[in-house]
Amino acid sequence: MKFDLLKDDFSIPAAEEKVLAFWDTRSVFHQCNELAKDKPHFVFYEGPPTANGVPGIHHVISRTIKDLICRYKAMQGFRVDRKGGWDTHGLPVEIEVEKQLKLENKAQVIEYGVAEFNAKCKASVFKYLDQWNRITRRMGYWIDLDDAYVTLTNEYIESVWWILKNFFDRDLIYKGYKTLPFCPRCETGLSSHEVAQGYQLIKDPSIFVKVKAADEDFSYLVWTTTPWTLPSNAALCMHPEADYVMVEHEGEKLVLAEALISKVFGEDKEVLKRFKGADFERRQYIPLFDIFADKTDKAFYVINGDFVTLEDGTGIVHIAPGFGADDYEIGQKYGLPVLQAIEANGIFKDFAGKYAGMFIKDADPIIIKDLKSAGRLFKKELYEHNYPFCWRCDSPLVYIARQSWYLKTTQFKDQLIRNNNAINWYPDEIRSGRMLDWLENNVDWALSRERFWGTPIPIWVCDDDKCGKMRAVGSIEQLRKEAKDLSEPVELHKPMMDEVKLTCECGSEMTRIPEVLDCWFDSGSMPYAQWHYPFENEDEFKIKYPADFISEAVDQTRGWFYSMIAISTILYDQPPFKNNVVMEFILDKEGKKMSKHKGNVTDPFETMDRFGADPTRWYLLANSAIWVPTKFDPDTLAEVVRKYFDTLRNTYSFFALYANIDEVVDKAAEAGVSIETYLDKKAGEPDRFDRWIMSRYQSLVKEVTGNFDKYEITKAVRAIQHFVIEELSNWYVRNNRRRFWATGDDPAKMRAYLTLYRVLLGVCKLTAPVTPFTSEMLFKELMGLDKEAPLSVHMTSFPKPDETLIDKQLEKTMGLIEKAVSLGRAARSRKNLKVRQPLAEFLVSLPNQMSFDKLEGFLDILRDELNVKKVSAAGRLDQYVSYSAKLNFKAAGPRLGGDVKKAADLLNQLTSDQVREGEQTGEFKIAIEGREVVLSSEEVQVVRMEKEGFAVESDGGLSVTLVTELSEELLQEGFARELVNKIQNMRKSSGFEVTDRIRVTLNSTERVKLAAQRHDEFIRSETLADELEFAQATGNAKEWNINGEKTSISVVKV
RNA sequence: GGGCCUAUAGCUCAGUUGGUUAGAGCGCGCGCCUGAUAAGCGCGAGGUCAUUGGUUCAACUCCAAUUAGGCCCA
DSSP states (O other): OOOOOOOTTOOHHHHHHHHHHHHHHHTHHHHHHHHTTTSOBOOBOOOOOOTTSOOOHHHHHHHHHHHHHHHHHHHTTOBOOOEEEEOOOSHHHHHHHHHHHTOOSHHHHHHHOHHHHHHHHHHHTTTTHHHHHHHHHHTTOOOEEEEEEETTSHHHHHHHHHHHHHHHHTTOEEEEEEEEEEETTTTEEOOHHHHHHTEEEEEEEEEEEEEEBTTSSOEEEEEESOGGGGGGOOEEEEOTTSEEEEEEETTEEEEEEGGGHHHHHSSOOOEEEEEEGGGGTTOBBOOSOSTTTTTOSSOOEEEEOTTOOSSSTTSEEEEOTTSOHHHHHHHHHHTOOOOOOBOTTSBBOTTSGGGTTOBHHHHHHHHHHHHHHTTOEEEEEEEEEEEEBOTTTOOBOEEEEEEEEEEOGGGGHHHHHHHHHTSEEESTHIIIIIIHHHHHTOOOEEOEESOSSSOBOOEEEESOTTTOOEEEOOSHHHHHHHBSSOOSSOOOSTTHHHHOEEEOTTSSEEEEOSOEEOHHHHHHTHHHHTTTTTTSOHHHHHHTSSEEEEEEEGGGIIIIIHHHHHHHHHHHSSOSEEEEEEEOOEEOTTSOBOOGGGTOOOOHHHHHHHHOHHHHHHHHHHSSOTTSOEEOOHHHHHHHIIIIIHHHHHHHHHHHHHHHHTTHHHHHHHHTSOHHHHHHHHOOOOOHHHHHHHHHHHHHHHHHHHHHHTTOHHHHHHHHHHIIIIIIIIIIIHHHHHHHTOOTTOHHHHHHHHHHHHHHHHHHHHHTTTOHHHHHHHHHHHHTTOTTSOSOGGGSOOOOOOGGGOOHHHHHHHHHHHHHHHHHHHHHHHTTOOTTSOEEEEEEEOGGGOOGGGGTTTHHHHHHHHTEEEEEESGGGGGGEEEEEEEOHHHHHHHHGGGHHHHHHHHHHOOHHHHHHHHHHTEEEEEETTEEEEEEGGGEEEEEEEOTTEEEEEETTEEEEEEOOOOHHHHHHHHHHHHHHHHHHHHHHTTOOTTOOEEEEEEOOHHHHHHHHHTHHHHHHHHTEEEEEESSOOTTOEEEEETTEEEEEEEEEO
8 A cells, every 4th residue: 555645636625525524434523522531621612603594704713713622622632522502592583584474563473473483483593504514514613513502492491591580589680671773664673783784874854942941031952853752851961061051042041052052053142141061950841742741740850961962962962761772871860751652663652642643754844843833943954864774674763762671780790890800811802801891881681572583581470460579480390380271392482481371479360571582691591501401411511611612703792702701690600611712703805894785705615615624724713813804815715725735735745755665554564563663663863854853843832732722823823834834845855855765774764754754743633623634634644554543633632742852952053054045045146146056165154153063064954055065154254254333222222221323323433343353352342422332242233244256145143155256167067067957957848757868969169068078977967868979969959058158959868 | 972903015914021124925026946846946126014193212012193994882
């Protein structure tokens, strides 16, 4: 058996499909879990997605992170149970079904039948389950979907009920009002997401109304853009610290904010009196309408609020607590009644006098007309603003206060903040910024939704108004016991739960409140409800609460993150998870949000079919830090494939190519040992390159482990990428190719095999959490016929760094060598000296008096890479180089302070000799304004400048000099190498095999001929030429320019 | 309107506790290699570090404001 070279028509997506088939047929995920059974737990919570929407590319990144951390921890010896989950309740499901059934509002749903409607909802919840299963499998996300928790099951709901009862019995749930955007036509509250979709710039009437003060001779000038809310007015609000004035206008005394006089009247007005807003607090006024005038004595006075702005209007705001969140909140503070003259459907109530039965927008002009005839209208304008409309029916939304059930989260504010602080957030700004901000401004959690498809809130209220007792039910058992008549099977949903009656202590019947639960409460209950705790699995729950790790996108701050923290805090006063990696969104390549109607949505299936799942995963992690928005660009993804994946595969197939020639797989199998053991037995001593790459590899293991442990995923992935491309492929393999060409069991070759084998195997394991497919594929190849080998790379242990193999000095030296090579190439390139032309000498000057001896044993690398005859220390080259000195600001700055610039100037003025002397003595003396200042060699950087015949390049403290003078001997060798190059080109273009022997005919100048004769053997052995003759060109001759000498060459196979 | 994040080369991104030559990959230009070969490698050009002000001997880095994009909330 041979290693598969993974060449020719290799395709990543096709290879991944093979790995998937292997995982499936051998149940690899399951087997991994079995192996981990007795290991310590690393607890992961899956944030449940909703399967009634299609999966997008952003799901791929979030699941890649989850998968990566779970696989990493599993390889580190933890048991990582990965229970899946599905979020199944909520408005999106209902809307989907309404669309399907062409229902437009709640009334129509009721008419259609709640039972049937909810059955449809239940059926549609997993509408795209197939796509979710496909993407989960295709991207290599290992999660247990067979045992997933589902929020609509009786078990799950029962746990949620248990939590709710706990809260209810602790008196933490109460009934209040919640202001929400409401579509009067659909009779539905809208989520903020839906509201955001429907903003339009429109012109609304904006009216200024004179409101008479009670028992005083003036009017408040009040501004509003929603005339239809005026009949529900309860108060006027002024800013307590703002300046208000009384002015006279057409014989009437009016009060308004001083800052707005000219805006309101179009001119200045004489100020009769000045006040602060606070001066008016609690002063009564005469209501504009008498609808509520006789119904309450608690309203119709001036209140103070900070939110009043002096930019528009009059600085006096009309307050209708029934409409508008600010209004409601301040109303609560002052104990104002919630007055609502309209029904939820936007129709004025019966008691609303002449407006009864009118739709709000139709009532607007009539209200304005009535105010005018009553002499209360000051003026009317049109006001342009963004206003939300229903995205379904295009009706203007109204902000309306609805009765709602609340959880007293504000009571736990301090604990919430404390528990939030105990969580490691990645990045930390979420903890200290977004989440803290949210918690500090915490308002009680509005739990209820006036909808159909959700967890029914298990609170029953006595039908007898006078009794009004309430009771929470916390289990099915309790329900069975207390219900008057409960049919089986029990289904914890509407409408069944609406029909269940309990008996009150007073003897009356109790009816369940009609609302369902906010579905964020469902998902926030998952730490308990996924186990059906406390009814079952108590042990399991105790082990798996709290979680070690979760990860979702930043939009979950106020969603799942908050709901989990809130419930966990109130229930057990501890954080529900310890580490949370929060991702940013994925934008299109222009940095714009992806959205369906823009058509810039990336289809994850298409991406993975085209590039593969591993490159997609790699790209999403490596391209930018995961908490920075990623601009998704398929071109960059293609680059990832070329750079990283192709390089890794090429490195592997280079190894495989030669190892196959030596039949490594079969010989190891014959010997009955692993390939590594086989190679190890035959390998010679590691040389400097072997020790270097192993040292770098061990350092990489350390770096990757450290970064994964800190959830610095991007840094870890980038470190691996750099190692594979630059160090393994580009430096180790390139510099050691010749070792692989040796024949037989050459020990140096076997050591090279072994080194490359070990590093490749190590890289497989290091990357297994990131690129599970590629790692698996290479791992299986590298294992050959070894019967002892683990079934899967995912069953192996994550590499641990072997400190004894780390040689920092060696890494540093090799780094200098690489740098010197790079500088030498730059020098050659600048002087137009191709590498084929040998040069006499290369001089190296090391930073900070580092001894040249350090490079001992590495100089041949410089000779080979740079094609020079000799490499030596730069010391004796003073005569050809001029020196100048520059100040090292970082070193000298703190000591010199304000003198730093002067010192830098003076240092620049030193002569070459002075600098050279300074470098030798280690002291640079300058005089700053008469004072002598001595700078140490640490504080000064010496720069060498080249003179004629030399090429100097410097970087940091390292500086190299190329002697560019060419002797005739060097030139001759240059001709010879040039000839070799051209002959090789012709071999190739003639289609010869690499082993074909040839005959070469040359026709050229004397100079070239001389050079060719002198290097005859070299040329022939390099080009596999039996003969090199000088004659007239034959048939296939080609003209070449050999370093300026015209030459014709022909090659024939012998 | 409030909170948070982002802005560095044509593109995608690095840039340690502030230190004077701001890095890498792609793309582009030039070249090299031809025993990893429909691959590989090198060198080069390219930047007012979004704008404005401040702190400092010294600011891409710290502070403030502004502009643009993103997220969340009003």
